[in-house]
Amino acid sequence: MADNGKPVIIFDTTLRDGEQSPGVSLTVSEKLEIARQLARLKVDVIEAGFPITSPGDFAAVQAIAAEVRGPVICALARAVRPDIERAWEAVAAAAKPRIHTFIATSPIHMKHKLRKSPGEVLKAAVAAVELARSFTPDVEFSAEDATRSDPEFLIEIFSAVIAAGATTINIPDTVGYTTPEEFYRLITYLRQKVAGADRVAFSVHCHNDLGLAVANSLAAVAAGADQIECTVNGIGERAGNASLEEVVMALRTRADQYGRPAGVHTPEICRASALVERLTGMPIQPNKAIVGANAFAHESGIHQDGVLKERTTYEIMRPEDVGLSAGRLVLGKHSGRHAFRERLAALGYNLSEAELDRAFARFKEVADRKKEIGERDLEAILQAELPAETSELVLESFQVTSGNRTVPMATVSVLLRGETRSEAATGNGPVHAVYQALNRAVGLSPELREYALKAVTAGGDALGEATVRLGWEGGIYTGRGLAPDVVEASARAYATALNKLLNARRKPGGKPAALAEGAR
The missing domain is CATH 3.30.160.270 (Alpha-isopropylmalate synthase LeuA, regulatory domain)
Incomplete structure (x- = not known):
């Protein structure tokens, strides 16, 4: 168990890997809205997109880089010159830019997808890192499908890219194939054998095909990994990614096991979750850990009795820690604009006059038909009624x-x-x-x-x-x-x-x- 006291770096890839979820397509304005919330959440790194894929993705990354401050703003690029140059063009305006370049390293990927030999892959990886490093000192290299790669080849390629200037190396479980015990052994072995391992951050990026993404990520932290790549609500390709809220709250709740917290401002978790759910259209199941509707609900009489006597009998976290509250301040149809504005400010919304006018009008309309408007109602009204798109x-x-x-x-x-x-x-x-x-x-x-x-x-x-x-x-x-x-x-x-x-x-x-x- 690695307990070095260093905070775990939270690398959020909701806007890149998360948007690769089937059926999800975010606009520039929607991506910017999510990025602002991620900054309020205080994630360490925002992977804002894959700029080479489309003009829209490039524009979104560029807009986020120009506006959002606090987190590192990262762009993904394959290990080829056009991708890397486009990525840099997109993130150049960021206060803390990062280029994240990757190439596949597993035999099945190199043979069937890349049609390259291991030597050619190694050469391409080094050239990509050197080019990225000519633009920014913050360069991440990822070995796609690392958990099905030869560990000895991983040692060779990671040692080479570190020598070329990489500052973070990423070991992704691209197809969700590994298990916690196996991943722990791999991370431990790589940290021992890779030349220059002490000079870089070790990162992991786990997919959830076997439902083990969070468990594998935490096992990697126990083995000494420095960074977890994850998404809000666990969205992403196929079965999704490691869930940010689950990883963060596991590190916080089981500090006795890991001794390495994340610097995330956890009261913003539920708002981030609701925002991503709304903009992606991917609903959260009621029994989803941390952010599901039933996560802090108790129906069993025994459970209810226990919680009423002592909350910790059945709750290992406080709802307030993730941004939930009882919503005691209730607004109704007789509430005025000032009370409405004050309540929104308490919830963290700072609206322009035009936005406030629109939201207040909709609030009054709903309040005429619903007796009491609680906190969750207000959140829902704002999220549904203030779209960033031009009204065609x-x-x-x-x-x-x-x-x-x-x-x-x-x-x-x-x-x-x-x-x-x-x-x-x-x-x-x-x-x-x-x-x-x-x-x-x-x-x-x-x-x-x-x-x-x-x-x-x-x-x-x-x-x-x-x-x-x-x-x-x-x-x-x-x-x-x-x-x-x-x-x-x-x-x-x-x-x-x-x-x-x-x-x-x-x-x-x-x-x-x-x-x-x-x-x-």
Whole structure:
């Protein structure tokens, strides 16, 4: 057990590996919003993207580098000159820039994907690090598929890239293949055998294909790893990545085992989780550790009795430690603008006057239909009603006629680029009818890839939250809507997704590009 007292470096790759989740496509403004929250969370490194993959990804990394201060801002690049030069161009404005370059090292990857010999891979890795180092002193090198690589080749390539100037070496479990015991042995062996190991940070990047990403990451820390690469909510390729909130809270809660905390400001965890859930459209299961709806809920009578007598009987963490609270301050329809502003400030929101006007108007609208507005309601209202996208489409009104012996019909009125349009349509149900009418209003028929509905808060007047994903010409567009009425929430979600689609069509190069081959 390595207990050197050094804090574990938290490297967040939500905006890079997380966005590689099937069906997720974030806009520049959405990525910037998540990056701001990651800075409030005080992660050490933000991997902002893979700039060579598309103009949009480059623009997002560049915008984050120019604005976000605090964390290191990192860009990913394959071990080739165009990638590295593009990565540097994207992060050059950052106060603390990093280039992260990678190449595959496992026999199966080198033979079938790269079609290169180990000697060619070694040469490319060294050249890539030397080039990256000519731009910035902070260079990370990653051996893709390291856990299926020959450990002796890993020693050779890591020793060479350290000599070339790498300051962090990353050992990724790219396909989620290793186990905690095996990974512990590998990290220990590499730290002992790699030349110059004492001069660099050892990093790990674990995928969750066998459900072991967090366990493997913690085993690596126990073996002396310095950095964990992870994502908010554990999102990412296939089964996802090590979950940031689980890693951080495990290090904090079991400090007796690891003796190495993370510098993350944990009360911002739940807000980061909710933001990523909203913008990616990837819902969190109720029993998700740390941030799931049931994470601090107790239904069993024995558990309830124990918690009421002494919280620690069944709770190993405090809800407040991750940003949850009872939401005791309740607002209602008689609350004024000043109280509303003060409550938002207490929650960490600093809105412009225009944003405050819009949020307050929506708050009043909801408060007229819901008796009490608690903290979770406020968070949900703000997240749903303050999109960063330009409003190509605004849903002004809708009306639905439905019943068990009538064909559902909907009429909608929208503002499309300043022009009012009204359309009507029938459907299989009231929500489907609204969607058909909205399609007619904009003159498009995207594919509805996903539709989900849930209650945000408890009670008969709970706010309903709808999430939709639309597919159009290779892009995926996510929308979220919130209202006490589920049909209205569904209509708002669809209109938001359509608005994103229209924005993407309006911008040059707005269509998402295919991800560059070989992203870990």
